Amino acid sequence: MANKIKCSHILVQKQSEAIAILDKIRQGEKFGKLARELSVDSGSAKRDGNLGYFGRGKMVKEFETAAFNLEVGKISEPVKTQYGYHIIKRLS
Template identity: 70%
Template sequence: MSNKIKCSHILVTKQSEAIVIHERLKKGEKFGKLAKELSIDSGSAKRDGNLGYFTKGMMVKPFEEAAFKLQIGEMSEPIKSEFGYHIIKRFG
């Protein structure tokens, strides 16, 4: 297991929004496009949801735990954190 990974995410305030977005992604819509349009994390949304590389201890616990369980190319179910609901995709 790598100690440094690269992920993108889409962050929304409501679980219902996250579920709808997750379904759209599973049907083939582009992660980056939906991140730009729908994510409330304006910093990463401009970069197709890209958070860049990070190590353990840099992200809030629920996000970190989900992200580090993903294989490259995998996408998480909606994950609740203090910021809202994340859908995470691992790239590296």
């Protein structure tokens, strides 16, 4: 089990928005481009959604669980947290 992982995410307020973005990704649109254009997390959006490396206990539980359970290179279904709905891409 990895001690630290690297992920990108796209954060939106509505589940319907997250599902629509996931559909766009599945149709071939670039994750980073969509993060820059649509994510409400302005800090990470500027970096294609990149959150950098983080370990356990650094993110809210729902996000952390989903992120650590993803295989490298995979993209999650929408994950609901207190901040909204995240689409997470595990980078390492």
